[in-house]
Amino acid sequence: MRVSAPAPQSRPDLGPADYPLSVNRQDLLRTPTGKPLSALTMNAVVAGEIVADDLRIAPETLQLQAILAESVQRPQLAANFRRAAELTAVPDAEVLAMYNALRPRASSRDELLTIAENLESKYHAPVCGALVREAAEVYQRRDLLAREED
Template sequence: MALSREDYPLSVKRRELIRTYTGKSFDDINLKSVNDGSISQGDLRISGNVLMYQAEIAEACERPQLAENLRRAAELTVVPDNKILEIYNALRPHRSTKQELLDIADELEKKYNAKRCAALVRKAADTYERRGVLKR
């Protein structure tokens, strides 16, 4: 599907494309559904597809870095929250060895098919090594 800048914002122009992580439509998310208990916290999570649609729009608006960030975010929608926090902490300076970061990258790529995120962690490992901010 080719989206363009005219499709922004999706919630107004292409709301039929918006589905939550659990498959609820944009119109399913409303105060009545919250009050009657038919919407759970998990239903409020964004799906990888919606983030990829947003990336297409960003690309069409000549915002390639934003598009890449959205694509990485889309990959992370399948990674458990506790794993994301673990990775975040591991990426802080002096928290991980190069091998630990490379192991995280391998896990992201092999277990979660998060190739863009894995590439970013590998780049961080090389940069941290060059800057001397790896754990000793």
């Protein structure tokens, strides 16, 4: 990717020795609902204190994993984690709809650009937005936009 994601606000200096974070750096981990990993106990589940959202990954955590991936020279993996960090904000159904819209001949150029705009403005997801814009450009060149009769 050419477009780089905005760096997380405080960028911890993580390296291979910090992995696995679930063992070595629990202090950095929070659920999207703000709970520490240690709060996700069976007692809490039985008490009904844990909801499905507590078992999701937080965008900040994906940024941490991106830093780790970069520290071991895996820039593409890191870029994937940064796109993923952005997508945590997008509801499941909408993620699936966006994926389906990116299938060949599923969308017009305008439809793809609307998705990109939506990602950028509504979800503050510039890296994902750029990926969709790039797709729109390539699809146009390779005749993979939706055809009229479809």
